[in-house]
Each structure stands twice: as C-alpha cells, then as structure tokens.
Amino acid sequence: xxxxxxxxxxxxxxxxxxxGRPDGNPDAFWLSAQRELLAQSLEQIATVKPSEPKKAAKKxxxxxxxxxA
Numbered sequence: 181x182x183x184x185x186x187x188x189x190x191x192x193x194x195x196x197x198x199x200g201r202p203d204g205n206p207d208a209f210w211l212s213a214q215r216e217l218l219a220q221s222l223e224q225i226a227t228v229k230p231s232e233p234k235k236a237a238k239k240x241x242x243x244x245x246x247x248x249a
Contacts, residue, residue, distance in 0.1 A: 191216060
C-alpha cells in the first residue's frame with residue numbers, strides 16, 4: 181500500500197510540474213494521479229489470465245466425494 185501511495189505522490193508531483201506549479205488545489209493533482217494509476221492497475225488485472233479456478237474447484241469437489249464415501 182505504501183508503494184501505491186508513493187507512486188501516486190510522484191505522479192501528482194509530475195502532473196503539478198507539467199501544469200506550471202500552480203499555487204493551491206493540490207487535491208486535484210493527487211486525485212488525477214490516483215485515478216491514472218488505479219486505471220492502469222485495473223487494466224493490468226484485466227489482462228491477467230485467471231489461474232484455472234474451475235480445475236482447482238473440481239479437484240476439491242472430487243476429493244470430498246472420496247472422503248465421504
């Protein structure tokens with residue numbers, strides 16, 4: 181969690197400097213950076229293939245049947 185906060189802080193700083201270092205409204209830069217990084221994280225999660233949960237569930241189900249019998 182600290183890594184994410186640090187990444188947001190750094191991105192907010194870059195956004196602030198790109199905007200000419202205006203006075204006031206630091207929350208706008210923080211929220212913009214947070215939105216960007218969270219969107220990137222969600223894109224990465226969406227592209228990762230799930231680790232075959234159906235096969236794992238099937239194995240667990242069949243092992244329970246054997247123990248119950």
